[in-house]
Amino acid sequence: MVFEHVLDTGPSMMYSITEQVLEDIKAFGVTDGLAVVYCPHTTAAITINEGADPSVVSDLLKGLEAISPQRASYTHGEGNSHAHLKSTLVGVSQTLVIENGRLLLGTWQSVFFCEFDGPRRRKYYVKIINGSPIVSHMAAGQK
């Protein structure tokens, strides 16, 4: 089962989607497994980083802009090569561990959808994979 979500974004920004992923896990009823968060876009990304202090997000965006500035001698005609580069640097998916119905995230970690070429209507997917230890135990016993 895959959950599909729509996000209307503004200009370059990171949106915490941690609560949505937790809701999907609860709705699916899996207590142990994996959640793959994936975005099907070439100028957006998914990452995990600090969600407590909003200045971390603004510094990350500032740092990515320094690495991949909007104005450079790119050749791509759409004029958004800086956003394509940021998407590739950050990556379009993250795999999260679900343990006892919770995400194994650190105290300060949040899951973010990263917009590098907004505003746009975006999508992201949450694929939950059941890894129940009971199922694993039974499979091991059948060898």
Ligand code: ZN
């Ligand atoms: Zn483009």
